Structure formats: structure tokens, C-alpha cells
Amino acid sequence: MERLAGKIILLSGAGRAFVAFAAGVIAGLAQAPFDFPLAAFIAFPILVWLLDGAVAAPERRGARRLAPAFGIGWLFGFGYFLNGLWWTGNALLVEADLFAWALPLAVVGLPALLAIFYALACALAKLAWSNDIGRICALAVAFACAEWLRAVLFTGFPWNAIGYAAMPVPLAMQSSVVLGFTGMNALAVFVFALPALLAGRVHLKLGLVLGVALVVLHLGYGAARLALAAPEEGDTIAVRIIQPSILQSQKWDMAERDRIFEAHLDLTRRPVENGAPRPDIILWPETSVPFLFGDRPDALAALGDTIGEGQRLLAGIVRAEERSAGATAYYNSIVVIDESGEIVDAFDKVHLVPFGEYLPFQDVLSRFGLRQLAQNIGGFSAGTRRRPLDLGNGMGGLPFICYEVIFPGIAPRGETDARLIVNVTNDAWFGNTPGPYQHFRQAQLRAVETGLPLVRAANNGISAAVDGYGRLIDGLALDAVGVLDVEVPLVRADGLILPIPGRLAGWIVVFVLVGGAIVGHRASRAT
Known part of the structure; x- marks a missing residue:
């Protein structure tokens, strides 16, 4: 040596x-x-x-x-x-x-x-x-x-x-x-x-x-x-996760929009199998609705006909908001829709992807021909704050859209009353490469950090449910088309934790x- x-x-x-x-x-x-x-x-x-x-x-x-x-x-x-x-x-x-x-x-x-x-x-x-x-x-x-x-x-x-x-x-x-x-x-x-x-x-x-x-x-x-993990007993939530695997090149193709929306509806309507419980919530991926709801009021009616009594559907959408002087702001959002087809809650993505969803220093860089990848709508605006979404029955789900979930310390332990993490993403941009696997790994680690179970819907994968210890409950393979019916135990992983926050302990290690x-x-x- x-x-x-x-x-x-x-x-x-x-x-x-x-x-x-x-x-x-x-x-x-x-x-x-x-x-x-x-x-x-x-x-x-x-x-x-x-x-x-x-x-x-x-x-x-x-x-x-x-x-x-x-x-x-x-x-x-x-x-x-x-x-x-x-x-x-x-x-x-x-x-x-x-x-x-x-x-x-x-x-x-x-x-x-x-x-x-x-x-x-x-x-x-x-x-x-x-x-x-x-x-x-x-x-x-x-x-x-x-x-x-x-x-x-x-x-x-x-x-x-x-x-x-x-x-x-x-x-x-x-x-x-x-x-x-x-x-x-x-x-x-x-x-x-x-x-x-x-x-x-x-x-x-x-x-x-x-x-x-x-x-x-x-x-x-x-x-x-x-x-020493607590037995998975007590409250649970039945979740259906939809993975349609729509090609990214088709996502905003005008000719494909009705087919894409119908594909999501067909997966949502599938009967549960193998004695799985009827879903409490249904989770669609990021930007799964391929049009603006304002342009297609019939879409909400179709969703109301699809969602069963007592169920709620969480869908990734593009949300438009009219501003002064005729300008329109667009948001990468999650909406919660109930059985009547009404939007009962919503969250706008806070942490946008530079050059993907918006162009930093746009006034300067656009002069050199630079633009963000989200061209169809001219880029997104950022939401203001993160808060739990109302999943019904007094239950909150902490939402993270796409790469927001890669940031450590996103939901400090004990500082949220949410019962689980909701992550929607569209990794079809990256195809069958290491990217989707790395993205899922980081989502797993956020579940461990927070002690909260995580449910994740990805357009082409990796869709999965993970418990508060990072253990896979069930998942769908990359590029698979299907649904994942899973019963998620709402058990917070709080065992064997130091009385000081992990952030502080980490810096103590650094000083040593x-x-x-x-x-x-x-x-x-x-x-």
C-alpha cells in the first residue's frame, strides 16, 4: 500500500x-x-x-x-x-x-x-x-x-x-x-x-x-x-398511486391531451385487487392534468364522476392566476378534489428548478437566447409557503413537488402536524437513467428525517409508499404502467432519537x- x-x-x-x-x-x-x-x-x-x-x-x-x-x-x-x-x-x-x-x-x-x-x-x-x-x-x-x-x-x-x-x-x-x-x-x-x-x-x-x-x-x-420500531398498528390510510408513464414528448401535445387525461381516469377507476381496502386518497403525478381546468370545466365534472364517496384525489396541475394589466401567472401545483368535483385545497410549488421552471435573471439572460425548459406556459411563478394539504377527516399531508423533496431539513421533526409526506413528480424528462433512482433515494431519506411515511406518485416511476423508517412498503418499477393500492400505517418513527436536533448534533461532530x-x-x- x-x-x-x-x-x-x-x-x-x-x-x-x-x-x-x-x-x-x-x-x-x-x-x-x-x-x-x-x-x-x-x-x-x-x-x-x-x-x-x-x-x-x-x-x-x-x-x-x-x-x-x-x-x-x-x-x-x-x-x-x-x-x-x-x-x-x-x-x-x-x-x-x-x-x-x-x-x-x-x-x-x-x-x-x-x-x-x-x-x-x-x-x-x-x-x-x-x-x-x-x-x-x-x-x-x-x-x-x-x-x-x-x-x-x-x-x-x-x-x-x-x-x-x-x-x-x-x-x-x-x-x-x-x-x-x-x-x-x-x-x-x-x-x-x-x-x-x-x-x-x-x-x-x-x-x-x-x-x-x-x-x-x-x-x-x-x-x-x-x-425497536413501533408495531404498525393504529391509524392507517388507504392510498391508490397512479403511474401512467406518459412520454414527456406527449405531455403537452394538444392532440394527446384527451387521451392522457382518459388514461389517468381509467387507472383511477380500476377495481381494487387482492382484498386491498378501498382507497381513501388517490394520488396522481406532477402536472398529470394536461390542460388548465379553467379551459376545461368538463374535466372537473369527469373527476367528480370518478371519485367515490368519501374519497379525495390529489392531482398535479398547472394553475393559472390572472394578475393586473392582463398578465397571467402560472404555478406548478397540487390540488385536492373531492367527490363532487370541487377543488377543496391546493398547494403551489415553492422551490422551483432554475432553468427548468424559471429563468434566473430573466431580463438579462433572455437577451442571449436562454430560456427555461417549461416553454409551453412561459415559466412558473413560485408559491409563498408550505403547509399541510387537507386530506379529509382532519388529516394533513405535507406536499413536495418534484425536486423539492431533495432538500434536507425540509420538515423538521415535530414542527408539523401532518401525518404523512406527499411527493408528486415527473421524472419522464430523464428517461431510464440513474436520475429517477437517485431522486427516489433522496425522497426515502426525507421520510427518515421527518419520521413520517411518504407516498410518491411519479409519472414514469419510481412511484412508491415508504414508512417513517425509509422502508419500502410497496412500489412500481420505472416505466411501468399501473396502480399501486397500499395501506400506509400512520405511525411516526420517533424511537431512539437524541434530545438535541440532528442539525445541532451534526455541527458538533464537525467541531470535534x-x-x-x-x-x-x-x-x-x-x-
Whole structure:
């Protein structure tokens, strides 16, 4: 191992750049749908050794001394995000005549921009670099801060955070309740990078003990929490989830609209099978209604004829609102419709997708020919606040439309009286790629964080019901057409939780690692 580490440390030029990029690509294999955490145990030690050799020329001063580390971090991040996000380009091919020119911006440009966060992380870590376990602490702290920044800056985009690589299954997801997003990112990088200590032998035993202890605690806590989970007794809600798998190219085709609407109605009318209970609520995907209700009052009448007594249907729609001077605002919304065909509640998407649903700095960027993907309606306006939807019988469902569900801390535990999370999405933009699998994984983690069960309707998948521990109750495969009748237990997962919020505990972990980095750096300078 020392020989391998030595070769990596001494790399230069194109060879060094290629290894950094390749390490990032390897790290991406730890995320869904590959779910191969061992890849991260290979990639991060390589990154540590590359940073060991990232030494600036003696004449460089100030920030310029960090340039080699910045470059290594950028190449690592570029490989990581290129592997994990190449599928975003698929959305531009839906209307290739309008957006194919922007394919390089999505496939290469987005990873290149996101890689800057990892470049900054490596440069920051290099400030407290040492020759022992202290440098592992420094790298973990720096990546935790970078992932936090990635989640909040420029409206945020925390897709495929490093910590998710340590949570491929519900057994390994439970620690996020204790440590939160930041703590999981910090400890994941710390553990993934520990094999770098095999070269040099400094603090090897300490690293081995800490690594094994953290993995055992991580999985042991998950096993204990799942074993002590409250029995799924008490209140339940019967849900029918509709997955029509409509091609994105047909979604807003005028000639297809009646057929698409009728396809949703036909699935809704299907009789329940295998003794399943009659649905209390029926869930359609995002933008499932292919026209404005104002243009088609007959559609609400058809829904009233389809929805049974006491049932409520939740459907993703585009909602129009007239403003002054004849302007119209459009919202990506969920509406609740009762048995009489009346809209009894609604929610407008709060966190819109930049360049997908709206164009940032529109007045400026539109002059250069840039436009958002949602061209049919000229882009969406954002809703003002999130609140539970009225599902009937005094029950609330906390709504999240599409990628709103990827943001950690969206519904702090105990701060909502909702009984479940409702997520509607349309991942048909991305086809049969890793995107829908990664999206579903992050929705699972939101259920674990909040302790609330989640029901999810996706146009082409992955539609599913998940309990408050992230365990799959039932689901439909990607691109399947059908209905999912499931009885969801309304049991909040509250067992084995620390008395302090996970966010605070996560930052405590970061500060402990900061202490380890400082001690290691001082000891290294003293020798």
C-alpha cells in the first residue's frame, strides 16, 4: 500500500489529473442506482494521497499556494458529478430542436460548476494538512462545509451529497436522524478516507479503531432502531398511486391531451385487487392534468364522476392566476378534489428548478437566447409557503413537488402536524437513467428525517409508499404502467432519537473533527 500511495503522491501533469478525475468517477459509483459504498473507500484514500503530493512551488505565496489542492479537488469533483449527473442532458433532448445546443452546458457545464465546491473543500483542507489522521479530519470538515454550501447557495442543489453514499439501505439511513445532513457528510468522508492511513502507518491503529467503531455504531444504531420500531398498528390510510408513464414528448401535445387525461381516469377507476381496502386518497403525478381546468370545466365534472364517496384525489396541475394589466401567472401545483368535483385545497410549488421552471435573471439572460425548459406556459411563478394539504377527516399531508423533496431539513421533526409526506413528480424528462433512482433515494431519506411515511406518485416511476423508517412498503418499477393500492400505517418513527436536533448534533461532530485537524496540524508542524 505504501508503494501505491507513493506512486500516486509523486504523480504529475496529465497522469495526476487523470487519476484525480478517475477517483471522482469511482466515488460516483457509491450513489444510487449502483449503491457500491466500497467505491468511496477506494476513491477518498486516492484523493488524500493526491493532496499529500499537492505542493506548490516555494516561490508561491498566499492563496496561490493552495492552487494545486484546488485543482485536484476540482478534477475529483468533475469526475464525481459527471458520473452522477450526466443524465440531466436527457431533458434537453425532449425538445431537441430548441435545446439540443445546450446539451454540453448540462452534461459538462453543470458538473464543472458543482466541482468548484469540492475544489474549495480540498483547498480548505490543505490549510490544516498534516501527515497523520489530522488530515483526514480536515478533509471531512471541509467536505461537510462544502456540501452545506451546495445545499444553500444559489437556491441550493444538494443532489448526491457524499453522505448519501453511506446510506444505501434503510438499515444505514437511521443515523441521519441523529447526525443530520451535515454530520452524515462529515463522518462519511472521514470513514471513507481512513484507508489512506495504511500508507505511512502513522495513527493506523487509531484510524482502524475509529473506522470500525463508527461503522459498527452506524449499522448497529440502524439495526436497533428498526428492531425497536413501533408495531404498525393504529391509524392507517388507504392510498391508490397512479403511474401512467406518459412520454414527456406527449405531455403537452394538444392532440394527446384527451387521451392522457382518459388514461389517468381509467387507472383511477380500476377495481381494487387482492382484498386491498378501498382507497381513501388517490394520488396522481406532477402536472398529470394536461390542460388548465379553467379551459376545461368538463374535466372537473369527469373527476367528480370518478371519485367515490368519501374519497379525495390529489392531482398535479398547472394553475393559472390572472394578475393586473392582463398578465397571467402560472404555478406548478397540487390540488385536492373531492367527490363532487370541487377543488377543496391546493398547494403551489415553492422551490422551483432554475432553468427548468424559471429563468434566473430573466431580463438579462433572455437577451442571449436562454430560456427555461417549461416553454409551453412561459415559466412558473413560485408559491409563498408550505403547509399541510387537507386530506379529509382532519388529516394533513405535507406536499413536495418534484425536486423539492431533495432538500434536507425540509420538515423538521415535530414542527408539523401532518401525518404523512406527499411527493408528486415527473421524472419522464430523464428517461431510464440513474436520475429517477437517485431522486427516489433522496425522497426515502426525507421520510427518515421527518419520521413520517411518504407516498410518491411519479409519472414514469419510481412511484412508491415508504414508512417513517425509509422502508419500502410497496412500489412500481420505472416505466411501468399501473396502480399501486397500499395501506400506509400512520405511525411516526420517533424511537431512539437524541434530545438535541440532528442539525445541532451534526455541527458538533464537525467541531470535534476541527479539533482533530488542528491537533494534527500543530503536531505535524512541530516535527
